[in-house]
Amino acid sequence: MSEKRILVVEDEQPIREMVSFALGNAGYATAEAADARAAQAMIADRLPDLILLDWMLPGTSGIEFARRLKKDELTREVPIIMLTARAEEEDKIHGLESGADDYVTKPFSPRELVARIKAVLRRGGPQAGEEALEANGLKLDPVSHRVTADDVDVDIGPTEYRLLEFFMSHPERVYSRSQLLDRVWGSNVYVEERTVDVHIRRLRKALEPTLHDALIQTVRGTGYRFSTRV
Numbered sequence: 001m002s003e004k005r006i007l008v009v010e011d012e013q014p015i016r017e018m019v020s021f022a023l024g025n026a027g028y029a030t031a032e033a034a035d036a037r038a039a040q041a042m043i044a045d046r047l048p049d050l051i052l053l054d055w056m057l058p059g060t061s062g063i064e065f066a067r068r069l070k071k072d073e074l075t076r077e078v079p080i081i082m083l084t085a086r087a088e089e090e091d092k093i094h095g096l097e098s099g100a101d102d103y104v105t106k107p108f109s110p111r112e113l114v115a116r117i118k119a120v121l122r123r124g125g126p127q128a129g130e131e132a133l134e135a136n137g138l139k140l141d142p143v144s145h146r147v148t149a150d151d152v153d154v155d156i157g158p159t160e161y162r163l164l165e166f167f168m169s170h171p172e173r174v175y176s177r178s179q180l181l182d183r184v185w186g187s188n189v190y191v192e193e194r195t196v197d198v199h200i201r202r203l204r205k206a207l208e209p210t211l212h213d214a215l216i217q218t219v220r221g222t223g224y225r226f227s228t229r230v
Contacts, residue, residue, distance in 0.1 A: 004121060005029040007048040009039040009065070010083060011057055015106075019052065022110030028117070036060035036068075043075060050121060052113075053100070055084035063098045070099035070157065077145075079120045079158050083108075096198045101159045119185070120158075133168040135228045138212045140168055149210035159184075160203040167216065167226030176223040200224060 006023055010016040011034050020030040031048065033039035035058050039051075051069070055062040062082060069075040082103040096103065101120050104113055132141045137150045140161075147154040147164065156164070166184050175183070177193040185195075204213035217225045 003027065003029045004049040005031065005046070006117065007031045007033065007039060007042060007051045009033045009036070009051060009057065009062070010054040011035060012054075015054075015083075018110070019113065022114065023117070025110075026114045026117075034058075036062075036065040039065070043069075047074065048078060050079045050081065050117060052081050052083055052117075055082055066098045066100055076155060077158055081116060081120060093194065093198055096195060097202070099157065101157065133165065135168055135171065135226075136212065136215060137210070138168070138207070138215065140165055149207060149212045152210060154206050154210075156206050157202065159199050160206060163199055163203055167224075171226050171228060174219045174222050174225045180224065196224075 004027075006028050008016055008019050008023070008030055010019065010032075013034070016032050016034070020032055023030050031042050031046075033042055037059065039053075042048075053062045053066060057065065060068075062084075066080050066082070069078065069080065079101045080099060082098075082100040083106060084103055085106045102116055104116055132139055132143075134140075139148045141147075142165065145161070147156050147161065162184050163180070166180070177196040180196050181193065200216065204216055207213040207215070215226055215228060217227050219225050
């Protein structure tokens with residue numbers, strides 16, 4: 001397996017160097033950028049496997065840059081972990097809604113950061129060798145890592161992809177938020193249950209143009225269900 005390359009976008013040099021040192025010890029290749037402009041140039045030169053993105057950057061903020069990356073066909077499937085000093089839940093939700101796949105609150109330990117990176121890369125990878133899943137014109141192909149709705153490509157992030165894959169593999173069953181966290185995110189990942197709601201909203205928004213968002217149903221007081229009986 002080739003070495004995973006991580007782009008560290010952080011304007012504070014001591015933090016950037018500490019992160020790169022920790023990732024190097026964990027077996028990752030790293031590139032560093034102090035702002036969004038430098039990061040964009042590095043991405044154009046070579047696409048990273050994951051981006052660590054500081055929330056507070058000079059010029060273009062991390063939130064704005066994350067939104068831009070998720071709109072670009074070249075970078076929309078590159079996982080993003082936000083680095084933020086903002087510990088309030090609403091701020092974390094705002095970061096996830098901008099397109100981030102996870103967040104790490106400063107100050108953080110190198111071990112925690114590496115664990116988060118491993119978890120995001122693991123859940124974002126395609127599951128090759130599996131059969132395509134289909135339901136009511138919605139198709140998920142694990143080999144090509146592609147989702148189509150009525151033969152139209154659906155723009156979908158890596159976490160939403162994993163969530164949809166799980167739902168389509170387990171139709172007509174209700175899952176609580178904690179069960180979805182265990183099955184989609186992994187039991188060793190420390191993520192708040194409300195994170196599930198954010199990714200459900202993003203998944204529904206992606207499926208809304210073809211009305212396939214109706215397949216993902218909210219079961220009041222329990223959780224969510226993928227149902228083809230609509």
